[in-house]
Amino acid sequence: QERLQQVLHLLQPHNHTIFGLHVRHGNGEKSDFRLKHRPMDNANQWIRQTLKLLYNHVRDHSEIFQRKPLQLFLATDSSWVRDTLIRQSAVLAAKRGVAVLPIVTVPQQFFLQPGQGVTFNRLLGKAAKMKPLCLQVWQDMMLDLFILSKHCHVVMAGQYSSFTQSAPLALQFHKAVRTQQNLEAAKTNSEIEPPPHPNEHPIYVCQVGMDGDVMECFDSLGDWLLRRPVA
Structure with a gap:
């Protein structure tokens, strides 16, 4: 509960537009992870390109982000991804002469350690002192x-992400449907809860490409299943 309050204090969801990015890096994991070709071919490039997408999005939709600045919530299995994302974001912001994109993780x-994997057996280990780490993880x-399910305007899946295809995906599309229903109902019934501010960011689930240079976004389960991204 305390750590949840800490991360919500950092994000301030009511005052910011929250994008949640999930990156399953593997942290040196092998076996099934490699057999399914899930490791990034060039993680540095992917992070750099994904940051460009985000900074371009802020530039192209400044009317939204002037009212509610963007905060990026990062969910990842790798401290290397976190540190690299923060470092490259600062470099890109300096090159463009813009504010650095705030990046928030769970405190x-x-x-x-880098390269040590993320598997349950490795965390559990044989030593009793390792067992509490399983609960913490x-x-x-x-x-x-x-956070991804409850407090994000946009959930971004970094490459393939089964993690975001559970509760975050279902709840994002539910929020998108409810928002649209409220917009329609408010047109004819003044007692309906007012719709969001017109400059509120839409509710999306987005998939980032293998190279980090493209991102497809969806606002309904049907469109996601049929791969019909929003324009």
Whole structure:
């Protein structure tokens, strides 16, 4: 509860537009992770290109982000991804002469050392002192899941992400449908809860490409299943 309040204090969802980015890096994991070709071919390039997408989006939709500035919530299994994203964001902002995109993660999150994987067996280990880490990692994961599901305008799946296809995907599309229903109902019934501010960012689920240079976004389950992104 305390860590949840800390991350919500950093995000300030009522005052910001929140994008949630999930990046399953693997952190050196092998076995099934590699067999399914899930590791990034060039993680540095992917992060750099994804940041360009975000900074371009802020530039192209300044009317939204002037009212509610963008905050990026990062959910990842790798401290390297977190540190690289923060570092490259600062570099890109300096090159463009714009404000640095704030990047928020769950406080006191536990990561194995770079290259040590993320598997349950490795976390559990044989030593009794390792067992409490399993609970902490589970708590970290649930905090990530809660923020992605509850407090994000946009959930971004970094490459393939089964994590975001659980609660975050279902709840995002539910929020999108409810928002549209409220907009329609408010046109004819003044007692209906007022719709969001016209400059509020739409509710999307987005998929970032393998190279980080493209992003497809969806506002309904049907369009997501049929791969019909919003214009």
